[in-house]
Each structure stands twice: as C-alpha cells, then as structure tokens.
Amino acid sequence: MEFGGIMKKYDVIVIGSGCGMNIVEEALVHGLGVALVDKGPLGGTCANLGCIPSKMLIFAADMIAEIQEARKLGIEAEIKNIDFGFIMERMKKFIRENQEHMRQGLSHAENLGFYEGEGCFVNDYTIEVNGEKIKGDKIFIASGSRPLIPPIKGLDSVDFLTNETLLQLKERPGRLIIIGGGYIAVEYGHFFAAIGTKVTILEMADRLVLAEESEIAEVLKKELGRRMDVYTNVQAEEVKENGRGITVTATDTKSGVKKEFTAQRILVAVGRRSNADLLKVENTGVEVDKRGFAKVNEYLETTRKSIFAVGDANGQQMFRHVANVEASLAADNAIHGRKLKMDYSAIPHAVYSHPQIASVGMTEEAARRAHRVLVGRAEYSDVAKGEAMMEENGFAKAVVEAGTKKILGFHIIGPYAPILIQEVINAMASGGGIDQIQTSIHIHPAITELIPASLNSLKNTI
16 A cells, blocks of 8 residues: 555565465465455465366266266166256355455465455556555466457357356256367366256367377267267357357368357357456566466566466466466575476376366377387276276376386376376376386276276387
C-alpha cells in the first residue's frame, strides 16, 4: 500500500496461490517479507478447476465402468441410479472447504501481505493490484494457465463449456460434443459417457493424446469407441445454435467431406494457454515465447534477473507435481543463492481416462533420435493376475538404452497404470538401470509383475 507516495516493498512477491504457496511458505520460514498476489480461486487451478475436482468426478465414473464391465467375469450387476447432483455437490463441497482452510491459514500468517485481485506489472519489479502498487526484490510468477479457445466461427456466440465451467453444471447433458482429443478431452469423455451422456469427440490430429506412444493412442481410441463416438482427422470449423441444440460443422482433413454433429452442449478442450499475458510481463522485461509462455533458463529464471516463472506459466511440463518441484527449486535458487538445474528427463504423468494411461521419460520415437534403444513390451494378459482380470488390451512398454540398460522411457495403458509406473519412476530416480527392478522380488500373482515382464522381453527393433 502507498502512504504519502511511499510504495510498499517486499523481499519476495509471489503471483499465484497454487504451487506458489510452496514459495510463500519457504520465504516466510526464513523471515522474509512476502506478498502473495492472487486473483483466485485460492489454491490455483489444480485444487479448484483441474486435477482435484476432475478426479473426484472421474472416480465415480471409474466405479460405474467397473460395474458395467463386470459381466465379462460372469457378474450381472445393475446400476439403478446415478445421482449427478450428488456427484457434483460432493466435489464442490470439497473445493469450498479447501479454500476456506487456505483463507484461514493466510489470515494468521505473519510477515505476509495478501493481495486478492488481478495484478499486472506496471514497471520494473512493480505490480499493481486493486489500485495499489507493490515492489519486490525477487518475484515468482506462478500465475498458471487458462483454457485455450480456438478461433472457430460462431463459437463466441454459443454457451460452450470448458474444463472450468463444466464444474458448475447442475444438469447432466443428454448429448455432448467435445472439441479436442487431449488429456482433458478423454478424461471428461470417460466421465460423461459413464454417467449416461452420449459423447462425441472431434480431434483434428490423426490420433488422440498426441504426447503418448502411438500404440497407446490406438488402444485408447478403440476402447473409448466402445462407449462414445470418436472421430480423428476432423477439423471443427463452425458452431451454431439451432432448435435441437448446438451444431458443430467439421471437415475431414483427408477427404475434405463436411459433416454436422449436434448436441445439447459442447466442451472445448484443445489445450491451455499461459496467464503471463494477463500480467503484462513485458512491463518488467520478461520475455515470452511464441505460445505466450514465460521464457526461463534451466534455473527457472526468466529473461529478467530475480524474476522466476514456475508451473503452467512457463509451459515446460504442465502438471501440478512438476510445478511443485519447480517452485521448490526456484525458491532454493532465489532465496538461498543456489544454482540448481531443473531436470525434465524423467517426468511422469497419468491420464485418468478409461483405460488409464501412465508414462515417464521418452517415447520410443524421441529416444531413437539420440540413443540406440531396446524395446520391451508385455501385455497385461502375459502375467497371471492380468489373465485373472480378463484384461485383454492393456500393455506396458519399456524403452531402454542398448548399451547401459538405462531406462529412457516407460509407458502403460490399462488398469492401475498410474500406480504400476511408480516402481519405474523410483528406479529412474535412483540411477535409471533395469537391474533394480529385475532383481527385486515381485509378489506372485500380482499385476506388478507386468513391469519386470516388459523388461524381460527387451529386444532390438527396427
């Protein structure tokens, strides 16, 4: 706050209350004066609009899908009712309680100035929020991202959903068109299909989840196609309302043939964009790349000294677990004067579609550009527990450096994939060799045998 022209100055300013809270806490512990600038919602995207609420909804969808698929095991079960209102309210209640808990914590923190509002840079190291100007010796941009809205004709004239606004739905849509085929699209496609919505996915690329192995994308499309309509190589070109709902006109990118799809609602899920532009980072000398993400070096410092960008704001790996590591590393470098480099070589992630996906490290294609590789693959049905589960489509794939036997990448699609891959993540973190996994004893019969089974099948491939 300014009194008589005196601007309030802080040792540290943090923009964003998601992973940025890790930096706030570290700075406060070391007795620094800290300002937190946050436009809300408290807790950031993950806690309020992304990871947490979506997984609370998707867990219900997982239960529904398991019940529906139990018939393959000789079990006939009937789902009598799906209470959409209860599912949504359970999620909203958790978010409200989490926000209140955070607000109480902030109100009791010493040496913390909390500026609740949308801030922007107005000068070097200077931010204006709610009409007040504050200055920081060190600034951390943890402002997150927002849905990317494509320039589709007529889209701005209809009430479309994003991963954020759909959390406020009060009624289940009878039909839903999802524009996009990435992580958000396939996860929410699974959710809505499970609760009874007729879902159509329209993806302009030749496959879903482009960052994954092509074989994984193929299995995912096949499995999702049992429960919804999935179209790839289609470009959505126009959206308009009519008496029946909302119609999307799309063109087949190979044949040029146009087709119309109609639903009650549409969900736009084509990607994310950084919030760095809302901060007007150019006013403090921070450069952004062509996608709008803040440029950072290996120490997570931007093009302006003592200004760091972490999490979705820098666009490196847009996952909350990565953002937390980045925040801690940036705090160490800025507050403690260290020179720690961020390593993205073994970043894991999961996709909570049905089937689930988990990956860590390089794809086979990426690995081949820099290494001689061995590839191993095991089906779920190759191990006793997978056979017992009657899991016919899931598999694990290992990508290993030929000479060193170092794991370069590992990819799984099927039940419990995010849990199964943790063993590989741990091995990669402790050196990356396959010996740790192959020489350890795995419970038999357990689905964890899938991991050593894939490594035992390593071979040269062309």
